[in-house]
Amino acid sequence: MILEKLCEFAETVEDFPPPHFKKRSIDYLIEINEEGELLGFTDVSDEGKIFIYADHLIGRTSQVKPHLLTDKASYVFGNVENEQLTNRQEETKAAFYDLVLELYEETGEQVIYSILKFLENTQGKDYLETDLKNNKWLAFRVNGKDPLKIDSIQKFWQKRQNNIAKEERSDLISECLICHQEKVIADRDPEQFKLISVGGQSGGSSLISANHKSFESYGLSASHISSICFDCAIQYGMAANYLIAKKDHRLKIGDILYIFWTKNNSEFNGFQLLEKPKPNELRNFLKSFKSGKKAYIDDEEFYCLALSANNSRAVVKDWINTTVSNVEKNINNYFREMNLDDNKSEEYYSIFKLAKSTAFISKKNNNIKPVVIKSIVNYAIKGTALVDSVLLNIINRIKADVEFRVTRPRASLLKMYFNSHPEGGIKVKDKLSKKENNPAYLCGRLFSILELIQDKAISANTKIVDRYYGTASSAPASVFGNLIRKAQHHLAKLRKEQSTTGMYYWLQSELEDIMVELNDFPATLSLKEQGLFALGYYQQKAYRPEKDEKEEN
Structure with missing residues (x-):
């Protein structure tokens, strides 16, 4: 195919x-x-x-x-x-x-x-x-x-070259799997894939080749293991290298190179937004989706091939076959899911930036997991649910990142994860949901309030989020009792000072609203519950009561 x-x-x-x-x-x-x-x-x-x-x-x-x-x-x-x-x-x-x-x-x-x-x-x-x-x-x-x-x-x-192939490489003549004609079968890739950007050799990487007995079958070796004639091998090699060389037909994320095209080679620039979501272009794309004004055929077939390289070998990571209409709809949803009411300017992220937020990146190492990249791409193009590995890597990165914890890209990715799994019964909204009574979400909100109470009462070098986030998000019962007791002292200080009395009443009210919904602190939280904890923590920090009241009025 x-x-x-x-x-x-x-x-x-x-x-x-x-x-x-x-x-x-x-x-x-x-x-x-x-x-x-x-x-x-x-x-x-x-x-x-x-x-x-x-x-x-x-x-x-x-x-x-x-x-x-x-x-x-x-x-x-x-x-x-x-x-x-x-x-x-x-x-x-x-x-x-x-x-x-x-x-x-x-x-x-x-x-x-x-x-x-x-x-x-x-x-x-x-x-x-x-x-x-x-x-x-x-x-x-x-x-x-x-x-x-x-x-x-x-x-x-062309005739002369095919005759030479029959004379000098006549050991295998068979029906080509692509053109279905009886021809000399290529014993090697005549057009090797140029995958230098993802670890391939400068001379090119072979897509079809067996270099060990364990990969051979029926006595066939090298590229004979796949019955493809020289003409077709040249054609698919040229096509792949053409797409690899064109900026409008490729997307590199980590160590994976995605090449994409449509059946009739028609223009479709929506995929480029996944690499560099420029505000003006993205705004026009989202508007065109809403209004239905497009410059391409919706039901035209869309293909995407994910490649990496292992020295002289080209490695197929994924193959996507869908329609332009589906791709457009899913890309639109990908960007819509990034909407967060967090008092920050509207911002949209490339696939690489979202994937990057799940890993530790240094000048020497790129630790983005290929499974994370693949899952986010499939979500953006095919609309498939994000895999649990994405959630695992987000949670691990949040716990390790003492300085930033739940960043906006991570919150966006968490929102995408939960909303891509409707069977879980959890629908994450753009802003804080005070009607959500999930214990993990409530614990995240509570932790954010306790952090704010400490921040308003005293100037501490080490905040509770620095010391307790990991334990609070995985085993709430072991730390929340102690944190609430300490918070009472901070609240008392806020109540006694005239300049912070108003802040005291609001924080006390928020604390009570959350505690009323929490019958007991969970002993442990599962991986998904830790994701909800992070979202509750982020959305509570971003909550603006004055805006909420204005919208209600």
Whole structure:
């Protein structure tokens, strides 16, 4: 399914070179006319132009093996630096000419006849620029036209490469799993995935390959374990590398690279907001969802492939197949769930920032768990519930982070977690819910009030949140009795001072409202209850009674 969809995508990209062709920069264009006469050499080395050239299915390494119509000067002319040609230079020049002659005999194209006449008449150094070197890449242009763009010439090279595969790699001919034709099966990935950003080798990483007996089956080794022909292998490799190279089609989170595309390669920028949610673009996206004004087809298929690398191996982490409409709806929900009434400016977070909030990040280490990244991405794209590992990592990070504890990104992620599990019967609202009587939530609220009482009464270097948060959020019964007794002394101080009397009555009222709902302090709290404790603590800290009263009136 994955490789088939990549091959389908390759057919929609107009800029792709045809099978068995690649793109590269060229140093000089040899300009000739129909009579094979030299018009001049055009230096294109600094123009940044990219030209297609015929690539060998099996690399030439040290062999004498010319490319079709585009090659180094040492192949086209033999030697442009000295008068005499070595034996190898004689071979390379003859091989290049023979290949052009074979092409003309097969296609009969007039432009190839013109190139043949040029090669037969030229004496090399008489026609060349003095600064041309043997390692410079040259290509022909006949009356301003690129012969490699002619359909018959492309088919000649593709047919030739497939014949070479049958002759030199004829050990396995079978039905290709993608195109369903009887062809030579690739024994290696001809187009390796460029995954340097996530730990891959500079030369590329193979998606399909077996390098150990335990991975082989039915006597098949290397890429023969998957029956895919060379043409299809080239297509899906080019498609993947195209998506990897395009900013509009990739999203890197930690050590995982997500590439995404639509069936018809239509424009969809909603996914980019998950990487960098720019306020203006996000606002327009959310408005377009609400109004229904979109520039794409809702039911068009949407694909997302998650990749990482283990040196020379490409690793598939996840595969998502849905529709643009579903993705749009889920991304909208992802950002809507970040709404928190906490007296702070409206802020939205990328997937990486949410995942980052669950881990300790240093200059040397990135401890974000892949399962956390994968779950948040699936939530944002597919709308699937966040896994318990996300909750576990949030709770552990809150307990370890003595300085910040429950930050806004962590509170947003906790809200997402609980609201993605409606079967739990817990619906977390944007602001404090005084009707929520869950003991864990109430304990979180109570802890926030006790912290505020201490803060208003005395100036302490070490606050109760620094010393007691971990125990209070996991075993409330063991600490709350002592904390409440201490709070009574602080409340008495607030009551006696005229400047804080009003604060005393409000804190006493909040304390009583919570204690009325709490029949007893739980001995222990489960992982989910610890998450509710954190939300109760955060929302109580963010509570603004004056705004609440205004809304009620």
